[in-house]
Amino acid sequence: MIPAPFEYVAASSMGHALDLLAESGDEAKLLAGGHSLLPMMKLRLAAPSVLIDIGRIPELAGVRADGDELVIGAATCHADVAGSDLVRSQAPLLAHAASQVGDPQIRHRGTIGGSLAHADPAADLPMALTALGGVTVITGPGGTRTVAAGEFFTGFFETVLEPDEVLTAVRVPRAPDAAWGYQKFVRRANDWAIVGVAATGGRIALANMGPVPLRARAAEQALAEGAGPAEAAALAAEGTEPVDDIHAGRAYRQHLARVLTRRALEHRVG
Amino acid sequence: MQVKLTVNGQARSDDVEPRLLLVHYLREWCGLRAANVGCDTTSCGACTVLLNGRSVKSCTVLTVQAAGQDVTTAEGLAGDGEMHPVQAAFRAEHGLQCGFCTPGMVMAAVGLLAENPHPTESEVRSGLEGNFCRCTGYHNIVRAVLAAADANPEIAP
Numbered sequence: 001m002i003p004a005p006f007e008y009v010a011a012s013s014m015g016h017a018l019d020l021l022a023e024s025g026d027e028a029k030l031l032a033g034g035h036s037l038l039p040m041m042k043l044r045l046a047a048p049s050v051l052i053d054i055g056r057i058p059e060l061a062g063v064r065a066d067g068d069e070l071v072i073g074a075a076t077c078h079a080d081v082a083g084s085d086l087v088r089s090q091a092p093l094l095a096h097a098a099s100q101v102g103d104p105q106i107r108h109r110g111t112i113g114g115s116l117a118h119a120d121p122a123a124d125l126p127m128a129l130t131a132l133g134g135v136t137v138i139t140g141p142g143g144t145r146t147v148a149a150g151e152f153f154t155g156f157f158e159t160v161l162e163p164d165e166v167l168t169a170v171r172v173p174r175a176p177d178a179a180w181g182y183q184k185f186v187r188r189a190n191d192w193a194i195v196g197v198a199a200t201g202g203r204i205a206l207a208n209m210g211p212v213p214l215r216a217r218a219a220e221q222a223l224a225e226g227a228g229p230a231e232a233a234a235l236a237a238e239g240t241e242p243v244d245d246i247h248a249g250r251a252y253r254q255h256l257a258r259v260l261t262r263r264a265l266e267h268r269v270g
Numbered sequence: 271m272q273v274k275l276t277v278n279g280q281a282r283s284d285d286v287e288p289r290l291l292l293v294h295y296l297r298e299w300c301g302l303r304a305a306n307v308g309c310d311t312t313s314c315g316a317c318t319v320l321l322n323g324r325s326v327k328s329c330t331v332l333t334v335q336a337a338g339q340d341v342t343t344a345e346g347l348a349g350d351g352e353m354h355p356v357q358a359a360f361r362a363e364h365g366l367q368c369g370f371c372t373p374g375m376v377m378a379a380v381g382l383l384a385e386n387p388h389p390t391e392s393e394v395r396s397g398l399e400g401n402f403c404r405c406t407g408y409h410n411i412v413r414a415v416l417a418a419a420d421a422n423p424e425i426a427p
Contacts, residue, residue, distance in 0.1 A: 001310050008271065008288035008334050031335075038330050039312055041289075051288070053335065079324070103400025105315060105378065108324040109331065189399050 003041035010053040014139060017054050017166055022141060024050045026163040031055065032075045035102070035110035036118040060113070060168060063087055069171045071137075074113025079104070081112055091172045092269065093180035093200050097128035100182070103190045113167045116152070119159045122192040122208040124184075126153060130213040131180075131198035131205035134172040140165035153212035175201060181264030185256050187247070194248050195256040197236070199264040209242045209257055219261055233262035273337045277302070278346030286333050293317040293328035296343055304344035304373035308402070315401030318374035318381075319343050325381030327400070344373040347380065356380050356418045365414035367405030375401045379415045388419050 008031075011017035021028060029048035031037060032055045040046040054060060060075035063084045070090050072081060081087055081098035088095040101107055101115065101124050115125040116136065129136075129149040136152045138145050141164055152159055161167060180200035184193040184207070196207030197216075202224060204216040218238035222231060237254035244250040274283045277300055284299055296302045296319065305328055308316030312330040319328045320342040347354035353361065356379050366372045375398065382389065382397035389397060394415045395408070403411060 002291070003289045005287065005289055008332070010334075010337075031332075034332065034335065035312065035330060038332070042310070055335065102312075103315070104382065104397055105318055105325045105327045105400045106312060108321075108326050 001042040003038070004044060004047040006041075006048055007050045008053065009050065010056055013057060014059060014166065014168065017052055017057065018139065018141060018164070020050075020052045021164050021166070024052070028052050028163075030117075030166060032060075032111040032114045033077060033109040034114075035106055036114055036120070054166065055111075065090070065174065066171070068174050070174055072112055072170050072172070074116075074167045074169055075111050076113075078102075078107035078110050078112065078115075082107065090174040090176050091132060092176075093178075093182060093198060094128050094132060094134075094172055096180075096182050097124045097198065100124050100184065106190075112170060116170065117159060117161060117167050119153050119157050119212070120192070121153075121156065121211055121213060122194075122196070124193070124196065124207070126213045127193075127196050127198050127205045127207035128182075129170060129172070130215065131200050131203050132172045132175075133201065133203060134170050136167055137169040137171060138165050139168045144168070146171070149213070150215070156211040173201075179268040181266075181268040183260040183264045183267075185260060195242070195253050195260055197257065197260040197264045199261070199268070204236065204261060204264070206236070206240070206257055206261075209237070209240045209253060214240060216257070216261060223265070229262050229265035233258050233265060236261035271334060273334050275333075275336050275338060276340045278342060284333075288332060288334050290333045291329055292319070292331040292333050292336055292341070295333040296328060296341070302343045302345050305377075306370055306373065308370065308374075313400075313402070314371070314374075315378055315398075316371050316374040318377040318401065320377060320381055323381070323384055325378045325400075342377070344376055347376070354380070355421060356383065356415070359414040359418035359421065360411070363410050363414035363417055365406065365411040366403075371401060371403045371405075375403065375411055379411075379418070382415070383419055389415070391416060 028050040031051045031053045061073045078098040078101045135146045184196040193207045198205045206214045216236040218235035219232045237257040242253040306316040308314035317328045
Protein backbone atom coordinates (compact mmCIF):
# COMPACT_ATOMS: atom_id res chain seq x y z
CA MET A 1 0.00 0.00 0.00
CA ILE A 2 1.33 3.38 -1.04
CA PRO A 3 0.37 6.70 0.56
CA ALA A 4 -1.07 9.47 -1.59
CA PRO A 5 1.61 11.92 -2.76
CA PHE A 6 2.74 14.61 -0.35
CA GLU A 7 5.47 17.15 0.09
CA TYR A 8 8.05 16.33 2.77
CA VAL A 9 10.02 18.89 4.80
CA ALA A 10 12.40 18.06 7.62
CA ALA A 11 12.22 20.77 10.30
CA SER A 12 15.62 21.68 11.67
CA SER A 13 14.38 23.41 14.85
CA MET A 14 11.18 24.12 16.74
CA GLY A 15 11.07 27.61 15.24
CA HIS A 16 11.37 26.13 11.76
CA ALA A 17 8.61 23.60 12.51
CA LEU A 18 6.26 26.36 13.71
CA ASP A 19 7.00 28.47 10.60
CA LEU A 20 6.30 25.50 8.34
CA LEU A 21 3.05 24.77 10.19
CA ALA A 22 1.95 28.38 9.89
CA GLU A 23 2.65 28.30 6.14
CA SER A 24 0.78 25.09 5.44
CA GLY A 25 -2.16 25.44 7.81
CA ASP A 26 -4.28 22.38 8.36
CA GLU A 27 -3.06 20.78 5.10
CA ALA A 28 0.03 19.62 7.02
CA LYS A 29 0.60 16.84 9.48
CA LEU A 30 3.54 16.50 11.83
CA LEU A 31 5.65 13.36 11.40
CA ALA A 32 7.88 11.96 14.14
CA GLY A 33 8.10 8.15 14.26
CA GLY A 34 5.18 7.87 11.88
CA HIS A 35 3.87 4.69 13.47
CA SER A 36 0.29 5.91 13.72
CA LEU A 37 0.31 8.34 10.80
CA LEU A 38 2.01 6.26 8.08
CA PRO A 39 -0.31 3.24 8.48
CA MET A 40 -3.28 5.63 8.20
CA MET A 41 -1.74 7.24 5.11
CA LYS A 42 -1.10 3.84 3.53
CA LEU A 43 -4.77 2.98 4.03
CA ARG A 44 -5.64 6.46 2.65
CA LEU A 45 -7.50 7.24 5.87
CA ALA A 46 -5.24 10.28 5.98
CA ALA A 47 -3.87 12.18 3.00
CA PRO A 48 -2.06 15.30 4.21
CA SER A 49 -0.48 17.32 1.41
CA VAL A 50 2.56 18.22 3.52
CA LEU A 51 4.49 16.20 6.11
CA ILE A 52 6.64 18.21 8.48
CA ASP A 53 9.22 15.87 10.00
CA ILE A 54 9.94 16.89 13.60
CA GLY A 55 11.78 13.64 14.31
CA ARG A 56 15.17 15.24 13.72
CA ILE A 57 14.83 18.22 16.07
CA PRO A 58 17.40 17.59 18.81
CA GLU A 59 15.54 19.46 21.58
CA LEU A 60 12.44 17.28 21.13
CA ALA A 61 14.15 14.03 22.18
CA GLY A 62 15.47 12.81 25.49
CA VAL A 63 14.63 12.68 29.19
CA ARG A 64 15.77 15.09 31.90
CA ALA A 65 14.95 15.87 35.50
CA ASP A 66 13.63 19.35 36.31
CA GLY A 67 13.03 19.88 40.02
CA ASP A 68 10.39 17.45 41.17
CA GLU A 69 9.36 16.54 37.62
CA LEU A 70 10.71 14.53 34.72
CA VAL A 71 10.57 16.13 31.29
CA ILE A 72 10.33 13.73 28.36
CA GLY A 73 10.74 15.16 24.87
CA ALA A 74 7.80 14.40 22.59
CA ALA A 75 9.98 12.75 19.93
CA THR A 76 11.55 10.30 22.40
CA CYS A 77 10.84 6.79 21.14
CA HIS A 78 9.13 4.23 23.36
CA ALA A 79 12.29 2.10 23.64
CA ASP A 80 14.23 5.10 24.97
CA VAL A 81 11.48 5.96 27.48
CA ALA A 82 11.30 2.33 28.63
CA GLY A 83 15.08 2.05 28.85
CA SER A 84 15.80 5.39 30.53
CA ASP A 85 17.32 4.98 34.01
CA LEU A 86 15.66 8.24 35.05
CA VAL A 87 12.20 7.13 33.96
CA ARG A 88 12.64 3.64 35.41
CA SER A 89 13.64 5.00 38.79
CA GLN A 90 11.44 8.13 39.01
CA ALA A 91 8.29 7.19 37.08
CA PRO A 92 8.38 3.38 36.80
CA LEU A 93 4.76 3.14 35.64
CA LEU A 94 5.64 5.24 32.59
CA ALA A 95 8.67 3.08 31.78
CA HIS A 96 6.49 -0.01 32.02
CA ALA A 97 3.73 1.50 29.87
CA ALA A 98 6.28 2.42 27.18
CA SER A 99 7.63 -1.15 27.26
CA GLN A 100 4.11 -2.47 26.56
CA VAL A 101 3.54 -0.54 23.32
CA GLY A 102 3.42 -2.75 20.22
CA ASP A 103 6.61 -4.75 19.71
CA PRO A 104 10.36 -4.00 19.74
CA GLN A 105 10.48 -2.62 16.18
CA ILE A 106 7.49 -0.36 16.85
CA ARG A 107 9.10 0.87 20.10
CA HIS A 108 12.24 1.81 18.15
CA ARG A 109 10.24 4.22 15.96
CA GLY A 110 7.01 5.23 17.70
CA THR A 111 7.25 8.24 20.02
CA ILE A 112 5.59 9.27 23.27
CA GLY A 113 4.35 12.53 21.78
CA GLY A 114 3.01 10.81 18.69
CA SER A 115 1.08 8.30 20.74
CA LEU A 116 -0.45 11.04 22.91
CA ALA A 117 -1.31 13.31 19.97
CA HIS A 118 -2.89 10.36 18.12
CA ALA A 119 -5.10 9.91 21.23
CA ASP A 120 -6.25 6.35 20.68
CA PRO A 121 -8.32 5.63 23.81
CA ALA A 122 -7.07 2.01 23.79
CA ALA A 123 -3.39 3.00 23.81
CA ASP A 124 -0.93 2.65 26.69
CA LEU A 125 0.55 6.12 27.01
CA PRO A 126 -2.63 8.22 27.24
CA MET A 127 -3.74 5.96 30.11
CA ALA A 128 -0.32 6.08 31.77
CA LEU A 129 -0.07 9.88 31.59
CA THR A 130 -3.58 10.15 33.08
CA ALA A 131 -2.69 7.80 35.96
CA LEU A 132 0.53 9.71 36.65
CA GLY A 133 -1.17 13.10 36.73
CA GLY A 134 1.21 14.29 34.01
CA VAL A 135 0.95 17.37 31.85
CA THR A 136 1.56 18.02 28.16
CA VAL A 137 3.72 20.92 27.01
CA ILE A 138 2.40 22.55 23.82
CA THR A 139 4.09 25.24 21.74
CA GLY A 140 2.38 27.39 19.15
CA PRO A 141 2.80 30.81 17.53
CA GLY A 142 1.56 32.46 20.71
CA GLY A 143 4.03 30.73 23.01
CA THR A 144 3.98 27.68 25.24
CA ARG A 145 1.14 26.33 27.36
CA THR A 146 0.77 23.28 29.57
CA VAL A 147 -2.36 21.13 29.64
CA ALA A 148 -3.03 18.45 32.23
CA ALA A 149 -3.57 14.92 30.93
CA GLY A 150 -7.17 15.06 32.15
CA GLU A 151 -7.90 18.00 29.81
CA PHE A 152 -5.64 17.09 26.89
CA PHE A 153 -7.91 14.40 25.43
CA THR A 154 -11.18 15.84 24.18
CA GLY A 155 -12.74 12.95 22.26
CA PHE A 156 -12.16 9.83 20.20
CA PHE A 157 -8.73 10.48 18.57
CA GLU A 158 -9.12 14.18 19.46
CA THR A 159 -7.04 16.49 21.63
CA VAL A 160 -6.78 20.18 22.48
CA LEU A 161 -3.91 20.58 19.99
CA GLU A 162 -4.59 23.33 17.45
CA PRO A 163 -3.43 22.88 13.82
CA ASP A 164 -0.60 25.38 14.36
CA GLU A 165 0.64 23.85 17.62
CA VAL A 166 3.24 21.20 18.45
CA LEU A 167 3.24 18.87 21.43
CA THR A 168 6.86 19.28 22.54
CA ALA A 169 7.16 17.39 25.83
CA VAL A 170 5.38 15.76 28.71
CA ARG A 171 6.08 16.40 32.38
CA VAL A 172 5.41 13.80 35.04
CA PRO A 173 5.96 14.03 38.79
CA ARG A 174 9.05 12.27 40.16
CA ALA A 175 7.75 9.60 42.51
CA PRO A 176 10.40 6.91 43.00
CA ASP A 177 8.61 5.31 45.94
CA ALA A 178 5.05 5.35 44.62
CA ALA A 179 3.51 1.90 44.25
CA TRP A 180 1.94 1.25 40.86
CA GLY A 181 -0.15 -1.36 39.07
CA TYR A 182 -0.68 -1.92 35.35
CA GLN A 183 -3.07 -4.36 33.72
CA LYS A 184 -4.13 -4.85 30.11
CA PHE A 185 -6.50 -7.36 28.62
CA VAL A 186 -5.60 -8.20 25.02
CA ARG A 187 -6.68 -10.93 22.64
CA ARG A 188 -3.23 -11.37 21.07
CA ALA A 189 0.33 -10.43 21.97
CA ASN A 190 1.08 -6.79 21.10
CA ASP A 191 -2.56 -5.93 20.44
CA TRP A 192 -4.37 -2.86 21.72
CA ALA A 193 -6.10 -3.20 25.07
CA ILE A 194 -9.73 -4.28 25.12
CA VAL A 195 -9.57 -2.68 28.56
CA GLY A 196 -6.52 -1.35 30.40
CA VAL A 197 -5.98 -0.09 33.94
CA ALA A 198 -3.08 1.93 35.36
CA ALA A 199 -3.03 2.83 39.06
CA THR A 200 -0.59 4.90 41.10
CA GLY A 201 -0.61 7.65 43.72
CA GLY A 202 -4.33 7.22 44.46
CA ARG A 203 -5.26 7.68 40.78
CA ILE A 204 -6.81 4.94 38.65
CA ALA A 205 -6.91 5.43 34.86
CA LEU A 206 -8.88 3.28 32.44
CA ALA A 207 -8.07 2.66 28.75
CA ASN A 208 -10.77 1.94 26.18
CA MET A 209 -13.65 2.47 28.61
CA GLY A 210 -14.77 5.61 26.77
CA PRO A 211 -13.68 7.94 23.96
CA VAL A 212 -10.81 9.28 26.12
CA PRO A 213 -8.77 7.80 28.97
CA LEU A 214 -11.01 7.91 32.05
CA ARG A 215 -10.38 8.18 35.79
CA ALA A 216 -12.23 5.64 37.94
CA ARG A 217 -13.27 8.38 40.36
CA ALA A 218 -15.65 6.32 42.51
CA ALA A 219 -12.99 3.65 43.05
CA GLU A 220 -10.37 6.33 43.78
CA GLN A 221 -12.63 7.91 46.37
CA ALA A 222 -13.30 4.56 48.03
CA LEU A 223 -9.54 3.95 48.23
CA ALA A 224 -9.02 7.38 49.77
CA GLU A 225 -11.65 6.54 52.38
CA GLY A 226 -9.81 3.38 53.34
CA ALA A 227 -11.50 0.72 51.21
CA GLY A 228 -9.46 -2.33 50.26
CA PRO A 229 -8.60 -3.22 46.63
CA ALA A 230 -11.59 -5.52 46.08
CA GLU A 231 -14.09 -3.09 47.57
CA ALA A 232 -12.69 -0.14 45.60
CA ALA A 233 -12.36 -2.12 42.36
CA ALA A 234 -16.06 -3.05 42.48
CA LEU A 235 -16.72 0.66 41.71
CA ALA A 236 -14.23 0.91 38.81
CA ALA A 237 -16.83 0.91 36.02
CA GLU A 238 -19.19 3.44 37.72
CA GLY A 239 -20.37 6.03 35.23
CA THR A 240 -18.59 4.47 32.22
CA GLU A 241 -20.23 3.86 28.86
CA PRO A 242 -17.66 1.84 26.95
CA VAL A 243 -18.16 0.96 23.31
CA ASP A 244 -20.07 -2.19 22.40
CA ASP A 245 -18.20 -3.78 19.46
CA ILE A 246 -17.04 -7.07 17.96
CA HIS A 247 -14.21 -7.33 20.50
CA ALA A 248 -16.34 -7.03 23.62
CA GLY A 249 -19.77 -5.95 24.75
CA ARG A 250 -20.35 -3.05 27.12
CA ALA A 251 -21.17 -5.19 30.16
CA TYR A 252 -18.13 -7.38 29.53
CA ARG A 253 -15.84 -4.34 29.29
CA GLN A 254 -17.26 -3.05 32.57
CA HIS A 255 -16.60 -6.45 34.13
CA LEU A 256 -13.03 -6.34 32.83
CA ALA A 257 -12.54 -2.85 34.28
CA ARG A 258 -13.52 -4.12 37.73
CA VAL A 259 -11.36 -7.26 37.53
CA LEU A 260 -8.33 -5.47 36.11
CA THR A 261 -8.61 -2.65 38.64
CA ARG A 262 -8.63 -5.19 41.48
CA ARG A 263 -5.56 -6.87 39.98
CA ALA A 264 -3.81 -3.55 39.45
CA LEU A 265 -4.43 -2.59 43.07
CA GLU A 266 -3.59 -6.02 44.50
CA HIS A 267 -0.44 -6.50 42.48
CA ARG A 268 1.04 -3.07 42.92
CA VAL A 269 4.82 -2.86 42.47
CA GLY A 270 7.10 -0.69 44.59
CA MET B 271 13.79 14.60 -3.51
CA GLN B 272 17.47 13.75 -3.19
CA VAL B 273 18.21 11.40 -0.30
CA LYS B 274 21.61 10.25 0.91
CA LEU B 275 21.96 7.21 3.11
CA THR B 276 24.15 4.19 3.70
CA VAL B 277 22.87 0.73 2.81
CA ASN B 278 24.95 -2.23 3.97
CA GLY B 279 27.99 0.00 4.29
CA GLN B 280 27.61 1.55 0.84
CA ALA B 281 26.86 5.26 0.50
CA ARG B 282 23.99 5.97 -1.87
CA SER B 283 22.28 9.06 -3.20
CA ASP B 284 18.95 8.75 -5.00
CA ASP B 285 16.16 11.02 -6.16
CA VAL B 286 13.03 9.49 -4.65
CA GLU B 287 9.41 10.42 -4.08
CA PRO B 288 8.78 11.30 -0.44
CA ARG B 289 6.11 8.60 -0.28
CA LEU B 290 8.54 5.82 -1.25
CA LEU B 291 8.58 3.32 1.61
CA LEU B 292 11.97 2.09 2.76
CA VAL B 293 11.12 -1.54 1.99
CA HIS B 294 10.29 -0.64 -1.62
CA TYR B 295 13.46 1.44 -1.90
CA LEU B 296 15.55 -1.49 -0.67
CA ARG B 297 13.86 -4.03 -2.94
CA GLU B 298 13.35 -1.99 -6.10
CA TRP B 299 16.06 0.68 -6.07
CA CYS B 300 18.84 -1.25 -4.32
CA GLY B 301 17.93 -4.70 -5.64
CA LEU B 302 18.03 -6.09 -2.10
CA ARG B 303 15.18 -8.57 -1.92
CA ALA B 304 15.75 -10.08 1.53
CA ALA B 305 13.31 -7.76 3.30
CA ASN B 306 9.87 -9.01 2.30
CA VAL B 307 6.57 -7.16 2.16
CA GLY B 308 4.33 -9.42 4.21
CA CYS B 309 1.35 -7.84 5.95
CA ASP B 310 2.26 -4.27 4.91
CA THR B 311 0.64 -3.07 8.18
CA THR B 312 3.53 -3.00 10.74
CA SER B 313 2.47 -6.35 12.18
CA CYS B 314 4.34 -9.31 10.70
CA GLY B 315 7.96 -8.15 10.76
CA ALA B 316 8.95 -9.76 7.43
CA CYS B 317 10.32 -6.37 6.33
CA THR B 318 12.53 -5.91 9.42
CA VAL B 319 15.88 -4.21 8.80
CA LEU B 320 18.28 -2.35 11.07
CA LEU B 321 18.25 1.44 11.07
CA ASN B 322 21.35 2.69 12.89
CA GLY B 323 21.60 -0.76 14.47
CA ARG B 324 18.03 -0.90 15.74
CA SER B 325 15.36 -3.18 14.29
CA VAL B 326 12.55 -1.40 12.43
CA LYS B 327 9.73 -2.42 10.11
CA SER B 328 10.72 -0.94 6.77
CA CYS B 329 7.10 -0.97 5.48
CA THR B 330 6.41 1.81 7.97
CA VAL B 331 9.46 4.02 7.40
CA LEU B 332 9.72 6.53 4.59
CA THR B 333 12.97 6.42 2.66
CA VAL B 334 13.36 10.15 3.31
CA GLN B 335 13.19 9.43 7.07
CA ALA B 336 16.26 7.23 6.68
CA ALA B 337 18.29 10.08 5.14
CA GLY B 338 21.74 10.32 6.69
CA GLN B 339 21.34 7.00 8.46
CA ASP B 340 22.73 3.47 8.19
CA VAL B 341 20.46 0.72 6.92
CA THR B 342 21.45 -2.94 7.27
CA THR B 343 19.54 -5.72 5.51
CA ALA B 344 20.07 -9.47 5.72
CA GLU B 345 22.30 -9.18 2.63
CA GLY B 346 24.64 -6.99 4.66
CA LEU B 347 25.18 -9.50 7.47
CA ALA B 348 27.45 -12.06 5.86
CA GLY B 349 31.04 -11.05 5.29
CA ASP B 350 33.50 -12.74 2.92
CA GLY B 351 31.22 -15.70 2.29
CA GLU B 352 30.96 -16.39 6.03
CA MET B 353 27.48 -16.46 7.45
CA HIS B 354 26.71 -14.14 10.34
CA PRO B 355 26.54 -16.14 13.62
CA VAL B 356 22.76 -15.64 13.77
CA GLN B 357 22.35 -16.89 10.20
CA ALA B 358 24.58 -19.88 10.97
CA ALA B 359 22.53 -20.67 14.07
CA PHE B 360 19.24 -20.48 12.11
CA ARG B 361 20.74 -22.98 9.68
CA ALA B 362 22.16 -25.29 12.36
CA GLU B 363 18.96 -25.32 14.41
CA HIS B 364 16.69 -25.38 11.36
CA GLY B 365 14.97 -22.18 12.48
CA LEU B 366 12.83 -21.93 9.35
CA GLN B 367 10.54 -23.81 7.04
CA CYS B 368 9.21 -21.83 4.08
CA GLY B 369 11.70 -19.03 4.68
CA PHE B 370 9.46 -16.04 4.02
CA CYS B 371 9.73 -14.64 7.55
CA THR B 372 13.40 -15.62 7.91
CA PRO B 373 15.20 -12.44 6.78
CA GLY B 374 13.03 -10.34 9.10
CA MET B 375 13.35 -12.86 11.88
CA VAL B 376 17.15 -12.91 11.55
CA MET B 377 17.34 -9.10 11.54
CA ALA B 378 15.07 -8.86 14.58
CA ALA B 379 17.28 -11.44 16.32
CA VAL B 380 20.47 -9.54 15.44
CA GLY B 381 18.88 -6.35 16.80
CA LEU B 382 17.76 -8.15 19.96
CA LEU B 383 21.21 -9.63 20.63
CA ALA B 384 22.85 -6.25 20.07
CA GLU B 385 20.71 -4.86 22.91
CA ASN B 386 20.73 -7.97 25.08
CA PRO B 387 23.62 -10.33 24.20
CA HIS B 388 22.51 -13.10 26.56
CA PRO B 389 18.74 -13.20 26.67
CA THR B 390 16.70 -15.80 28.52
CA GLU B 391 14.29 -17.92 26.50
CA SER B 392 11.44 -15.73 27.66
CA GLU B 393 13.35 -12.60 26.58
CA VAL B 394 13.92 -14.13 23.14
CA ARG B 395 10.22 -14.89 22.80
CA SER B 396 9.15 -11.38 23.79
CA GLY B 397 12.02 -9.89 21.76
CA LEU B 398 10.63 -11.57 18.63
CA GLU B 399 7.05 -10.56 19.39
CA GLY B 400 7.03 -8.33 16.32
CA ASN B 401 7.78 -11.17 13.88
CA PHE B 402 5.27 -13.75 12.74
CA CYS B 403 6.18 -17.21 11.49
CA ARG B 404 3.30 -19.29 10.18
CA CYS B 405 5.30 -22.52 9.73
CA THR B 406 7.61 -23.40 12.56
CA GLY B 407 5.70 -22.81 15.77
CA TYR B 408 8.74 -20.70 16.77
CA HIS B 409 10.54 -23.36 18.82
CA ASN B 410 13.50 -23.80 16.47
CA ILE B 411 13.73 -20.06 15.91
CA VAL B 412 14.01 -19.43 19.64
CA ARG B 413 16.53 -22.28 19.91
CA ALA B 414 18.58 -20.71 17.11
CA VAL B 415 18.71 -17.30 18.78
CA LEU B 416 19.71 -18.85 22.11
CA ALA B 417 22.38 -20.94 20.35
CA ALA B 418 23.75 -17.84 18.61
CA ALA B 419 23.88 -16.00 21.93
CA ASP B 420 25.65 -18.90 23.66
CA ALA B 421 28.18 -19.41 20.90
CA ASN B 422 29.08 -15.76 20.41
CA PRO B 423 29.64 -13.52 23.40
CA GLU B 424 30.02 -10.46 21.18
CA ILE B 425 27.48 -10.36 18.36
CA ALA B 426 27.54 -7.18 16.37
CA PRO B 427 25.29 -6.35 13.44
